[in-house]
Each structure stands twice: as C-alpha cells, then as structure tokens.
Amino acid sequence: MHLNRGVTVELEGGAVDADLVLRPRVDGLLTEVLAAPERLAELVEALGSPLNLVLPRRLAENAAAFRAVYAEHRLGGTIYFAHKANRSTALVRELAATGCGIDVASLGELRHALAAGFAGERIMATGPKDAEFLWLAARVGAVVGADSAAELTSLAGIVDRFGFDPVRVLIRIGGFDSPGVPILSRPSRFGVHARELPAVYDLLDRHRSELRLLGTAFHLDTTGIEEKALALEGCLLAMGEAMARGFAPTAIDIGGGFGVNYLAARADWERYTTELGRAVLGRRPAMTWQNYGYGLRADGATLRGGLGLYPAHRDLAGADYLAELLARESAALGRPLATLLLENLYDLHIEPGRALTDQCGLTLARVAEVRTLHTGDTLVRLAANSRDISTEDHAVLMDPVLLPARQAPGEQAPVYLGGNLCLEDDFLTRRAVLLPRLPVPGDLLAFVNTAGYFMDFAAGPALMQAQARTVAVYPEDGGWGWCLDEQYWPGKGDRS
Ligand SMILES: Cc1ncc(COP(=O)(O)O)c(C=O)c1O
Secondary structure (H helix, E strand, O other): OOOOOOOEEEEOOEEEEOOOOOOEOOOOHHHHHHOOHHHHHHHHHHHOOOEEEEOHHHHHHHHHHHHHHHHHOOOOOOEEEEHHHOOOHHHHHHHHOOOOEEEEOOHHHHHHHHHOOOOHHHEEEOOOOOHHHHHHHHHHOOEEEEOOHHHHHHHHHHHHHHOOOOEEEEEEEEEOOOOOOOOOOOOOOOOEEHHHHHHHHHHHHHOOOOEEEEEEEOOOOOOOHHHHHHHHHHHHHHHHHHHHOOOOOOEEEOOOOOOOOOEOOHHHHHHHHHHHHHHHOOOOOOOEHHHOOOOEEEEOOEEEEOOOOOOOOOOOOOHHHHHHHHHOEOOOOOOEHHHHHHHOOOEEEEOOOOOOOOOOEEEEEEEEEEEEOOOOOEEEEEOOOOOOOOOOOOOOOOOOEEEOOOOOOOOOEEEEEEOOOOOOOOEEEEEEEEEOOOOOOOOEEEEEOOOOOOOOOOOOOHHHOOOOEEEEEEEEOOEEEEEEHHHOOOOOOOOO
C-alpha cells in the first residue's frame, strides 16, 4: 500500500485522511502469492472471478502452534478443526494427515470429513442435528457434542434400535452461574444450563448401555477471556458432579473462538474507529455509505449504541489466546485452569475454526466497472458479491490489496466496492476503501485472510452469478504451485 500520510482525499463533498487505511496482516506463503500478480491474473482469466485460493499447509502449521501450548502444559486432548469455517476439500484432506480431529456441524460436513480420510473416532459432531446426522455419527463412532436432552434421547434410541456400540457424548453447557463476582454470560440458544445438568445425568443414567459420558463442553461466541475462564471452571465443577453420580468423564471441550488478528497495525484500527465515531457525530466528513455507523449513532452531540465490529486488530489471538486462558486462575478452585486440567488428568479438546484458518487463503475479484456517482463518490463494481466475500457480514473490516497488474501507483482513491447482485445493499463493505490508485476494469482486488468464514460460508448461486472456484496453493521448488481444490492430496508439491 502506498500511503501519503497527512494528505486528504476528496469523498462525498468532504475529505478522507490519507492514512484512514486498515492494512491487512499478511505473512508466509500468502505474501509470496501476492507477489505474483501476473500469475494471479492468469488464474482468474482461466477460472473466473471470484476465485478462492486456499493454503492447506498453513492450516497444519497453525494446528502445530496450538499443539505447542498443549505441550507446554503437558496436557493431552484433541484439536478439532471447526469445518464450518471453510468448505475446501484440500484443507480437510491436509488436516486428515495430521493428528488433528475435525468438528462437523452437518451431515454434509460429516460425509466430507469421512471422504477426506478422517476415521470416525477423530470426528466430533456438534451443532443442531437431525436423525440422519445422528445415525451416521453413531455408526462411525464419532463423539457427539450433545446440544439438549432431547438430542441425547434420540441418539440413545438410534443406538438401541440398530445395536450400535455405545456413543461417546459431551454435554454442551450453554449457561453458567458465576460463583463469585458476577460475570456477564450471554444467553445461548445451544446447550443446557448448568442448573439442568442433574436431569441430564439422570437421562444418561437410564441410557448407560447406549451413551457413554465423555465429558462436558462449551462454545461461547465471544472474544471475552473472563467469560471463557468462567465457563471452563463451570465445566470442571460439572465434571466433579458427574463423577459423584458414578460416571467416569475424561475430557473438557472448550469449543472455538480463539480469534485472529487481521490487521498489520493497531494504530490503523484505533485511528479508523476514532474517526468513525467523529463522522457519525458529524464532526468530520462521512467515511461510510450514507454515514453508516456500524452500530454507532448520534444522539445530539452524544455518541450512542456500540461498535458492532469484530476487533480486527487483536494483540491476543489464536494459540496465544489459549495459552492466556489456561494461565487464568479459577476463582472457585483457586489454581490456574491448566493445573486443574492436569491434576485431574482431563483431556482438553478445542474446536478452533477461524484461528486455524488464519493466513490460509485469499479471494480474488476482478474490477468490472468504475463509475462516478452524482454525489462525486466513486463506485467500483466487482465481478463478485458480498456473499462471495463476506467480511462485512462477519463484521470484519480490512482493506483489499489492489494488484498492480498493469498500472503504476497513482493518487490514492477512496472508493465504494459494490457487488454483482442487483440488490441495493450488495456492498462488499459499506465503508469507503482507500486504494493506492483508482482501479480500472480488469484490475484485481485480493481480499486476504478470507479462509475463515469469509470465502464460502455464505456464498451461493444468487442470480445465477458465477460461484467462486477454489484452488489449493502449496510450496513447490522454492516457489508455489497450485491445483484445483478437489485435486489436492497431502504431499502435493513434495519431491518423493
Ligand atoms: C460449536 C462450535 N465450535 C467451534 C466453533 C468455531 O468457532 P471459531 O471459528 O470462532 O473458532 C463454532 C463456531 O460457530 C461452534 O459453533
């Protein structure tokens, strides 16, 4: 990115500071991929726009970083990749070659994992489950992360009817009482409340020949470490209650939510969010489409609401977040959480999605049209839409990289990025993005770090627009090679 600090750029009759950028964090093989714009242009020419690139090896490297935290604390347990983060076959196959497990949240994902080489015992079935999903999970010996008493009853019925071996189950706890200082725990539609556990243990007692209690679990959709520490403590207490009831649980599953740091510089994030607040209050020119506030609103001279954005710059994310959580002291039990797990010889299971896919991919989109609106704003229409690249939907703001296929850098240009759907709100982002020069049709924008949820989670065939193909990229001969996603198998690119 070429920054002209201190310079201002015209936007909607006002001005945007030239340093209002949100530069993405890029490293490893992804940097090398971006350094070959001609090759990327050829790929889009051949395979169409949008185009997803995934980097399977990086997934395995990210898993190794989590594994190192386990080793540090001498903890056992399994890293289950939350498949929902990405549909790529290459990623799942690469993972099947490691010691990781996989967390599947649908029948389709379960079948995909089995076909990629995962044996049933390395699979964890989570999320809402219908009878077919439960049947296949039970048949292949997957662990079932049970969501409710009703689900356990259905599962026990299937096991009994088909004479399957007992299924290992984890009880997902969706609400905890805080023993000491009250800590806000957000309500969840998943799992049972800790207070309902006695009834669940009664049910498991009645189904000892069909269900085997492996342990307790939670997944909290929050970045808050305090809430997670409280939940882990709640799981430890629940394990004690289960043992008192004559069960022999051995594992605690703390779900995902370890997070990713998307931005290269904290200063970008702080500057941008501060200025966004000022813009909403009318103290500076708008930075977003119709002065959209991302949850912030002006009430006279007062800023109200809350910033509904993922903290795109995070000092603590991924494996480091796990390390920090494990070092937290349990208020009720008086020792660090890692020590408590080790003393009880409990396995620690985790289900990272986003954090395991950090730096594992990017999405390319071709510029289809560049138009000046009557307001003076510039609208860049892409051959892709907000479902193909759903960073905005997931509340993550980071700049795309303009690939200088043909042109030299020019004047910075603030542009709105519109999609190819005839929907008013089909913006890839509602904020004006500052590009190093005005793009021209045929240029490419690379949206980096899209492998976790932004690449294919929401993508579909709306308006029969082309859906992105996915290619797998791997290190080869000191550079990188590629193949279609479905043609990738572990070892690709290695010299035998
Ligand atoms: C049960 C469960 N486990 C794991 C995850 C993965 O979370 P993340 O991608 O934030 O790590 C999710 C995400 O929705 C989930 O619902």
